Amino acid sequence: MLTYTLRRLLIAIPTLLFISFVIFMLLDLAPGDPLADQPLTIPPEVREKMRTALGLDQPAGVRYVLWLKQFFWTEPLHTFDVLFGTSFAEGGQRIISWQFRSPAMDVIWQRLPQTLWVVGLAYVVGVIIALPIGIISAYKQYSWFDQIGTFVSMIGFSVPTFFTGVVLIIVFAVNLHWFPSIYDTTLKVNDWASFWKQVRQMIMPVTVLALFNASQISRFMRASMLDNLGQDYVRTARAKGMSEKVVVLKHVLRNSLIPVVTVIALGIPTIFGGAIITEQVFKVNGLGQLLITAIYANDLPMVQTLTFIFAALTVLFNLIADVLYGVLDPRIRYD
Amino acid sequence: MLDRPAPAARRKLVEVKGLKMYFPITAGILRRKVGDVKAVDDVSFDIYEGETLGLVGESGCGKSTCGRVILRLYDPTAGSIRIDGTDITETDSETLRKLRPAMQMVFQDPQASLNPRMTVAAIIGEPLDEHSRLSKAEKLNRIYELMDAVGLNRNFANRYPHEFSGGQRQRIGIARALALNPKFIVCDEPIAALDVSIQAQVVNLLEDLQDRMNLTYLFISHDLSMVRHIADRVAVMYLGRIVELAPRDALYERPMHPYTQALLSAVPEPDPEIETVRKRIILTGDVPSPANPPKGCNFCTRCPKVMDICRAVKPPFREVEPGRYTACHLYEDTTTAGRTGAPEAFTSTQQGV
Amino acid sequence: ERGADGHVNIIYWQAPSILNPYLSSGTKDIESASLVIEPLGRYDEKGNLVPYLAEEIPTVGNGGVSEDLTSITWKLKSGLLWSDGSPVTSADVVFTAEYCMHPEGGCAQLAKFDGVDKVEAMDDLTVKVTFKEPKPNPYGPFMGGQSPILQKAQFENCLGAKAPECTDANFGPIGTGPFHVVEFKPNDVIQMEANPNYRDPAKPAFATLTFKGGGDAAAAGRAVLETGEFDYAWNLQLAPDVLAGMAAAGKGEALSAFGTLVERIEMNMTDPSPDLPEGERATAKHPHPFLSDLRVRKALSMAIDRNLLVEVGYGQAGRPTCNLVPAPELYASDNTDCIAQDVEGAKALLEEAGWTDTDGDGVRDKDGKKLHILYQTSTNAVRQDFQALIKQWWSEIGVETELKNIDASVYFGGDPGSPDTFQKFYADVEMYANNFDGTDPEPYLGQYGCDKAPTPEKQWQGENINRYCDPAYDELLAELGRTGDLEKRGEIAKRLNDMLTKDSYTVVALVDRGRVSARSNTLGGVILNTWDSELWNAADWYRMK
Amino acid sequence: MPDGAAPVLDVKDLKTVFRTRGGEVHAVNSVSFDLRPGELLGVVGESGSGKSVTMMSLIGLLPTPPADVRGGTVMFEGIDLLNCSEAELRSVRGARIGFIFQDPMTSLNPVFTVGFQLMEPLRKHMGLGKRDARVRARELLELVGIPDAERRLDDYPHQFSGGMRQRVMIAIALACDPKVLIADEPTTALDVTIQAQILELVKDLRQKLGMAIVWITHDLGVIAGIADRVIVMYGGQIVEQAPVRELFGNPRHPYTRALLRTVPSVRGSRTAKLNVIEGQPPIQKAEPAACAFRGRCAHAMPRCAQENPQRRMVGPGHDIACFWDPGMQEWQDD
Amino acid sequence: MTDLPAAKVDAALRPPRNQWWDVWDQFKTHKGALIGLIIFALILFGVALGPFLWGIDPTYVDPNPVQMLKLRNQGPSLAHPFGTDQLGRDMLARVMAGGKVSIAVGLTAMLLSLFLGTLIGVLAGFFRRLDGILMSATDLFLSLPLLPLLLLMVTLFREPLSQRFGTEAGIFLLIVFAIGVTSWMQTARIVRGEVLALKEREYVLAARSIGTPSRRMVLRHVLPNVMSPIMVSATLGIANAIITESALSFLGLGFPPDFPTWGRILFDAVDQMQLYPLRVILPGVAISLTVLSVNYIGDGLRDALDPRIRGR
Numbered sequence A: 001m002l003t004y005t006l007r008r009l010l011i012a013i014p015t016l017l018f019i020s021f022v023i024f025m026l027l028d029l030a031p032g033d034p035l036a037d038q039p040l041t042i043p044p045e046v047r048e049k050m051r052t053a054l055g056l057d058q059p060a061g062v063r064y065v066l067w068l069k070q071f072f073w074t075e076p077l078h079t080f081d082v083l084f085g086t087s088f089a090e091g092g093q094r095i096i097s098w099q100f101r102s103p104a105m106d107v108i109w110q111r112l113p114q115t116l117w118v119v120g121l122a123y124v125v126g127v128i129i130a131l132p133i134g135i136i137s138a139y140k141q142y143s144w145f146d147q148i149g150t151f152v153s154m155i156g157f158s159v160p161t162f163f164t165g166v167v168l169i170i171v172f173a174v175n176l177h178w179f180p181s182i183y184d185t186t187l188k189v190n191d192w193a194s195f196w197k198q199v200r201q202m203i204m205p206v207t208v209l210a211l212f213n214a215s216q217i218s219r220f221m222r223a224s225m226l227d228n229l230g231q232d233y234v235r236t237a238r239a240k241g242m243s244e245k246v247v248v249l250k251h252v253l254r255n256s257l258i259p260v261v262t263v264i265a266l267g268i269p270t271i272f273g274g275a276i277i278t279e280q281v282f283k284v285n286g287l288g289q290l291l292i293t294a295i296y297a298n299d300l301p302m303v304q305t306l307t308f309i310f311a312a313l314t315v316l317f318n319l320i321a322d323v324l325y326g327v328l329d330p331r332i333r334y335d
Numbered sequence B: 001m002l003d004r005p006a007p008a009a010r011r012k013l014v015e016v017k018g019l020k021m022y023f024p025i026t027a028g029i030l031r032r033k034v035g036d037v038k039a040v041d042d043v044s045f046d047i048y049e050g051e052t053l054g055l056v057g058e059s060g061c062g063k064s065t066c067g068r069v070i071l072r073l074y075d076p077t078a079g080s081i082r083i084d085g086t087d088i089t090e091t092d093s094e095t096l097r098k099l100r101p102a103m104q105m106v107f108q109d110p111q112a113s114l115n116p117r118m119t120v121a122a123i124i125g126e127p128l129d130e131h132s133r134l135s136k137a138e139k140l141n142r143i144y145e146l147m148d149a150v151g152l153n154r155n156f157a158n159r160y161p162h163e164f165s166g167g168q169r170q171r172i173g174i175a176r177a178l179a180l181n182p183k184f185i186v187c188d189e190p191i192a193a194l195d196v197s198i199q200a201q202v203v204n205l206l207e208d209l210q211d212r213m214n215l216t217y218l219f220i221s222h223d224l225s226m227v228r229h230i231a232d233r234v235a236v237m238y239l240g241r242i243v244e245l246a247p248r249d250a251l252y253e254r255p256m257h258p259y260t261q262a263l264l265s266a267v268p269e270p271d272p273e274i275e276t277v278r279k280r281i282i283l284t285g286d287v288p289s290p291a292n293p294p295k296g297c298n299f300c301t302r303c304p305k306v307m308d309i310c311r312a313v314k315p316p317f318r319e320v321e322p323g324r325y326t327a328c329h330l331y332e333d334t335t336t337a338g339r340t341g342a343p344e345a346f347t348s349t350q351q352g353v
Numbered sequence C: 001e002r003g004a005d006g007h008v009n010i011i012y013w014q015a016p017s018i019l020n021p022y023l024s025s026g027t028k029d030i031e032s033a034s035l036v037i038e039p040l041g042r043y044d045e046k047g048n049l050v051p052y053l054a055e056e057i058p059t060v061g062n063g064g065v066s067e068d069l070t071s072i073t074w075k076l077k078s079g080l081l082w083s084d085g086s087p088v089t090s091a092d093v094v095f096t097a098e099y100c101m102h103p104e105g106g107c108a109q110l111a112k113f114d115g116v117d118k119v120e121a122m123d124d125l126t127v128k129v130t131f132k133e134p135k136p137n138p139y140g141p142f143m144g145g146q147s148p149i150l151q152k153a154q155f156e157n158c159l160g161a162k163a164p165e166c167t168d169a170n171f172g173p174i175g176t177g178p179f180h181v182v183e184f185k186p187n188d189v190i191q192m193e194a195n196p197n198y199r200d201p202a203k204p205a206f207a208t209l210t211f212k213g214g215g216d217a218a219a220a221g222r223a224v225l226e227t228g229e230f231d232y233a234w235n236l237q238l239a240p241d242v243l244a245g246m247a248a249a250g251k252g253e254a255l256s257a258f259g260t261l262v263e264r265i266e267m268n269m270t271d272p273s274p275d276l277p278e279g280e281r282a283t284a285k286h287p288h289p290f291l292s293d294l295r296v297r298k299a300l301s302m303a304i305d306r307n308l309l310v311e312v313g314y315g316q317a318g319r320p321t322c323n324l325v326p327a328p329e330l331y332a333s334d335n336t337d338c339i340a341q342d343v344e345g346a347k348a349l350l351e352e353a354g355w356t357d358t359d360g361d362g363v364r365d366k367d368g369k370k371l372h373i374l375y376q377t378s379t380n381a382v383r384q385d386f387q388a389l390i391k392q393w394w395s396e397i398g399v400e401t402e403l404k405n406i407d408a409s410v411y412f413g414g415d416p417g418s419p420d421t422f423q424k425f426y427a428d429v430e431m432y433a434n435n436f437d438g439t440d441p442e443p444y445l446g447q448y449g450c451d452k453a454p455t456p457e458k459q460w461q462g463e464n465i466n467r468y469c470d471p472a473y474d475e476l477l478a479e480l481g482r483t484g485d486l487e488k489r490g491e492i493a494k495r496l497n498d499m500l501t502k503d504s505y506t507v508v509a510l511v512d513r514g515r516v517s518a519r520s521n522t523l524g525g526v527i528l529n530t531w532d533s534e535l536w537n538a539a540d541w542y543r544m545k
Numbered sequence D: 001m002p003d004g005a006a007p008v009l010d011v012k013d014l015k016t017v018f019r020t021r022g023g024e025v026h027a028v029n030s031v032s033f034d035l036r037p038g039e040l041l042g043v044v045g046e047s048g049s050g051k052s053v054t055m056m057s058l059i060g061l062l063p064t065p066p067a068d069v070r071g072g073t074v075m076f077e078g079i080d081l082l083n084c085s086e087a088e089l090r091s092v093r094g095a096r097i098g099f100i101f102q103d104p105m106t107s108l109n110p111v112f113t114v115g116f117q118l119m120e121p122l123r124k125h126m127g128l129g130k131r132d133a134r135v136r137a138r139e140l141l142e143l144v145g146i147p148d149a150e151r152r153l154d155d156y157p158h159q160f161s162g163g164m165r166q167r168v169m170i171a172i173a174l175a176c177d178p179k180v181l182i183a184d185e186p187t188t189a190l191d192v193t194i195q196a197q198i199l200e201l202v203k204d205l206r207q208k209l210g211m212a213i214v215w216i217t218h219d220l221g222v223i224a225g226i227a228d229r230v231i232v233m234y235g236g237q238i239v240e241q242a243p244v245r246e247l248f249g250n251p252r253h254p255y256t257r258a259l260l261r262t263v264p265s266v267r268g269s270r271t272a273k274l275n276v277i278e279g280q281p282p283i284q285k286a287e288p289a290a291c292a293f294r295g296r297c298a299h300a301m302p303r304c305a306q307e308n309p310q311r312r313m314v315g316p317g318h319d320i321a322c323f324w325d326p327g328m329q330e331w332q333d334d
Numbered sequence E: 001m002t003d004l005p006a007a008k009v010d011a012a013l014r015p016p017r018n019q020w021w022d023v024w025d026q027f028k029t030h031k032g033a034l035i036g037l038i039i040f041a042l043i044l045f046g047v048a049l050g051p052f053l054w055g056i057d058p059t060y061v062d063p064n065p066v067q068m069l070k071l072r073n074q075g076p077s078l079a080h081p082f083g084t085d086q087l088g089r090d091m092l093a094r095v096m097a098g099g100k101v102s103i104a105v106g107l108t109a110m111l112l113s114l115f116l117g118t119l120i121g122v123l124a125g126f127f128r129r130l131d132g133i134l135m136s137a138t139d140l141f142l143s144l145p146l147l148p149l150l151l152l153m154v155t156l157f158r159e160p161l162s163q164r165f166g167t168e169a170g171i172f173l174l175i176v177f178a179i180g181v182t183s184w185m186q187t188a189r190i191v192r193g194e195v196l197a198l199k200e201r202e203y204v205l206a207a208r209s210i211g212t213p214s215r216r217m218v219l220r221h222v223l224p225n226v227m228s229p230i231m232v233s234a235t236l237g238i239a240n241a242i243i244t245e246s247a248l249s250f251l252g253l254g255f256p257p258d259f260p261t262w263g264r265i266l267f268d269a270v271d272q273m274q275l276y277p278l279r280v281i282l283p284g285v286a287i288s289l290t291v292l293s294v295n296y297i298g299d300g301l302r303d304a305l306d307p308r309i310r311g312r
């Protein structure tokens, strides 16, 4: 398993390189143009000049290698510089976003906190409510709790967030004036008042996202619990006089976690990918909004960088999930 | 049974040489390997065509593992296995699959080895699906035959494993193994969960089949009386190694290895009058673990006749009398050891019968 | 008094990504930047030129523009200070030109400097721009939100290829405008403060300003009109009834004004058939099988009810038009023939052209070919409504229409690799909107010159989308370029406009689209301007008590 | 054992039915027996005769549905286990009634270490701390003869051999020194030496704690060695009940007799063919209205098909459910 | 009481029947599943046959401007039971037509993604040698940015497909393919995780001892036991496909704009939610109802497939 993990980590390097290459080619081949959002009034010659200024006249291969160098060499050096006040990265060209004409990583760092706050919290909340709902639904299959849970989670999943989000805004921001409809990313929490403000502006986006996440995870949790509740070892646990809580929450739960861990692990990188629609609806302007605007603007360096970070996280969390499988179920062997 | 030709004259169907099967011991979240469980540790024996080799031994000594490796259900750590002349230690899975109908297994744990989502008919019919081209009706017929043979009511054909009693499940497993008329069957405690009448029925069936089709069995069991009934030769395992291998009658009459002696003395008798007064050899001492076997003889920690040499040198597994093999320092010198080895303890229990 | 009115919130549903209009000419970028950096002069809400940093607008009359139209001389106001306290001089203006005209800079406003020979500082406050040839409209450089003055000191090291590396400068240019940048989060939010060195000591009334970006038009409208969280929302492209519904909440009002933006249908004069070999498809080599017939184009236009389109799609923010150049008055043709829908006339016209429904399936045909039109546009709710309506009308006159919508970033993306760009025009008709900068339509009309047609050889670049080609038009265009007299120019422009619209129906104008923005009831001083940045007079905004 | 002592466990008229697609299956039909303190009650019988189901019904461990315990009472320490609260039941299970299941592989939770599963009841019922529980768990493993117990505590069930798993089950059941131990074929997977060791252990516990035991097994040898009293089940019913010597010496029910004849011996002469009871047991789709064994019985008579024989006393502590009366006939003869 | 001695021929003996009959028997007793099935059938019926019964063309706009203006944004009436939209088109007809597309796309795309996911998950979980490469592929697909991928696919395939199969069929294939190909990864990972655990079960070992080839081992022993997460994925997959389809249409990657689908109707109406709530409620309810009914069918099927809980 240790060797397995190490091997997987080693394999991850060429995998990621390959992924980055595929992403690059994909972005390059996909139709679209970084100047698409510039007004039609700009004459073609000027456009051509602007394109050249972006480096678009270089062949794709050269740009890819340049990106690799920037991402794996200049950017880490730069981070090092920032942390330790050195100046190794001096003169090295960082990854420059075409939209902002500024280092892509800086913007990403800037966006990270609000994304983590909103999307991350929503995810945590989603998981926290999904697990008990799934467990209780399975334990009391077809009880009213289960039926309502099923109903709500199915609605939660089938009604898109662009709809639920707007409904919440209309009800709670427009009609009741409880929460702001627009998220203030400049708010700094330094006292209770601002904390309360922060909480208020987070409630709606977090609710929408959490509902969506929870519906999905709770369904998997429920299904998996149902599979295991009928097993013989449950009988043994009961025969030992264990309380139902222990029986369900320890014995059955642990056996049921594999699909749930998979889903959760798959979801964590998406936190860093942001929640495109919800961010848009509530104007959170996190990484999701960054990605989508970059895609619309065909800001290749930004998209490439974001996507690659996302890819790396995906690979990492899937590996973590794999390791967790081994922890959860000792029978699983990888060697 | 004496009406059969002497084993030596017959063809060897299964040849096992230097077989080892180690399971890794791991630790920590990342499960680093920290050692090996030597479940089967350098085992060699042959099984002749048409004979039944009984395999007995302490629980956890590696019998099941041994049976499974022989059928290549595990990949052995070392050693070689030849079945019917083909070396199956290294063959690829497709060739192996083709060989499967000839070698089958009855699993020890009936509940775990039956797919909970298949009906009995489907379970028993599976090997037929795989390796025969019977029509639907023929297949059904065969399934019914098999169910009759193991004493399962035909009406159970549509039931699922969890709806059965332990013994009934065991019979499903037996029927499945018999479905393809294999040449060689590893029976891993096939009768343990059955009541005596059905045990008898199954054993009779196995013997019948053997007579009719010249089947070969590796019969793993704790039930020494049943082994005595069915086996031609008996191998006794202790902690991953075979400590004694002998023709059945010879072994039951005059066990050589101290462990075999202890084992036989412990068999209970279905008669309260005898049972309550019978004497046994009670083994004392530490039971070593297969992860960390003693340096010398594996049995040295509990052997009532332990000598100094036992603690230092592993006794070789050798033929001490024609057809009798044992791994014990007591029989270093074949002739004298044979005499001195005849234990009083054993004779005393014999008297009880 | 400066800063007396506290804080003001502005929301743009497109978020600004940079505050340097020379590196991006997205409206959001230009308008947000206009709060900070200013040009020498701007257009007011009527399209008149008003001086900003300049003392006055140079004209031939006041001698600022040379008689031969080859140079223009600007004089800066005296005593102007940058927000960091340093004086504004002509060197800054010269530098700005240098910055944009640098061959490696990829300046987005290069067109503004089209034909500029040199820019020189005559003295500390005087700048002279010399053109290579007579320039009837010399107000390209330093005029309007697209061409503000940068501070030389700040951008000195950002010339050419280094332009993008100056992140701090691009995100926080030092300017002369009413506000200066405190924090810029690209594509998200900008925090500004009143410029302490603003030339009018009483302005701006607001001490701080938040410029939020992102979301969609509905959300922006809601934030101003319904929840009152924001004071000003830009460009609310919403269905009229939705907007009316929001305004009913009583927190603010929607403002509208008209400019030159015209939603139009372009008729493909070339054959877009996929059967043609790549490289010849949609090129002048193969004229369109039926759209090259004027009668068909005209019939298609006649079938459309522009009033209804306006009613459905724009309400108070639109008006029906038949012209490519709807404003300013000087250049706008009075052509209104097309406004009334004439289905019968359209049918007759098609009959006349030989298109009849021979097989009775409701679709006209001729020589075995059906009158089947592929009608494409970008994805946008109003446009899809238009498509549905127009499809219905066309089906009334026996024309079968297949609709297609394409994501705007692809459609307008100009990627030669994509079959779906509006330049490639792999469709029979397509719909989009376009306008021109400032008040002079010359370059705009110039787009329809024969040589401007996109072709595979030019990587499909080019502005003559419908591949209209008429030597007479090109000739008239050349004449316009030589004419300095405004009246004359107006005449010619109107002629050109009519050639494209009512004479040929290659450009079928539909709606003159106005701009709708919203302000809260407490925000005073807002004057909606479609000729320049909407925030052009933010210095005059104040809080109504 | 004192005959007169009040029974610790008193089962009356227990009935259990399974609902299946093919209709109901009557697995346990009016089973009554009692268990006195310190007594070891052996249960033998045909495979599928309802031994396991009876025992699991007692303490409510059958999944309901599909099982349905239709009636009867199970008195244990003054409460009726069939009609008491879950909480009461929980405090009984594991603590005062230990249970050993038949399928050791599936009965152990595959994802927890053996040590954890062993310590669980210790911590819950005996209130031991983590460390004490572990010490005790190790003792228990050693007690059931698992070598290298300390390390083995951290192993998972799949790393154990079949017999070892069974021993773990035994250890779990014994963990809290229960008053009553119900052991469902606890030693089938064990070799005779270990079996002997376990039997010693059980005897010991009986002596020390007065533990009463129900021991289901197919190994008549074991029954002979340790049981005080034996009940024989067939077709979901108890067909014979007798003290152990009486049963082996003077079996009265035709099934019991047939059963005893089928056993091979390790020491006696070796027969060529083992005896079997011809035929198959019936499937009970309704409450029995006739003798379940009659199809295979050598002594069947017309009456057997008409009514179901009730249990009747035929000697001290000896009852059978059969119409046939062998009288003093020597039983080996029939 | 049936008393059956070991009779060789037994009249009452039921031959083992197809296991699917058992499943159906059990399914029938599941109330939720039956209701789900009925509702789903009704929905299918409604969208498949409804347009024939309800003769109004979903894209019909009254060509007479005056009429059209009158017809806009109507509430429910006899002539238009679901009211009309902003162009005066009949909502009932639109919802039915939209359902046809949405359900067709939802079902097929879900099936495709389920098929891919299960296939890849099982292969990766079961065959250790394929695991590395397949999971890398999964990681790759997980991390590919969806939008550019879809754009690229559309650019490359829209025309060839449209030419070969006709516009609608071509776009249908493209959308189904696009959604299927971009949404199988979660299923694949889940299935793989379960398979990893399942393949260590003894009955799989037993099947190997019989000589069951891997293919059938998977089909017979592994797949049925990963049914429940697959069922969940199926339900979620339908919802996902319906929504994704509408997202594709907004991008102009989907059906032509005059092709109503539930997702698109919903999206278009969100801005007008306050004015005409019915317009969002209709498609919203339609989607939810479909997903709910599929979910209950899945639940019933899952229960029916698990012999342990049969008989409840």
Ligand SMILES: Nc1ncnc2c1ncn2[C@@H]1O[C@H](COP(=O)(O)OP(=O)(O)OP(=O)(O)O)[C@@H](O)[C@H]1O
Pocket: B162, B163, B164, B165, B166, B167, B168, B193, B194, B195, D018, D019, D020, D025, D027, D045, D046, D047, D048, D049, D050, D051, D052, D053, D054, D066, D102
């Ligand atoms: N879930 C179930 N559904 C239907 N029938 C069942 C179910 N569980 C058990 N049975 C039936 O009940 C009867 C009694 O089973 P039980 O397990 O008690 O037998 P047993 O006496 O313990 O047998 P063995 O000695 O083989 O373990 C059997 O015929 C069995 O087929």
Ligand SMILES: Nc1ncnc2c1ncn2[C@@H]1O[C@H](COP(=O)(O)OP(=O)(O)OP(=O)(O)O)[C@@H](O)[C@H]1O
Pocket: B023, B024, B037, B038, B039, B058, B059, B060, B061, B062, B063, B064, B065, B066, B108, B290, D158, D159, D160, D161, D162, D163, D164, D189, D190, D191
């Ligand atoms: N998968 C495994 N991983 C680690 N150790 C194992 C594994 N399987 C078996 N062992 C160990 O190998 C040894 C031999 O096990 P095996 O199952 O062969 O014993 P056995 O002789 O069949 O015993 P029993 O009679 O109790 O079934 C035991 O110590 C057991 O713990």
Ligand SMILES: [Mg+2]
Pocket: B063, B064, B065, B108, B188, D161, D162, D163
């Ligand atoms: Mg074993």
Ligand SMILES: [Mg+2]
Pocket: B165, B166, B167, D051, D052, D053, D102, D184
């Ligand atoms: Mg049992």
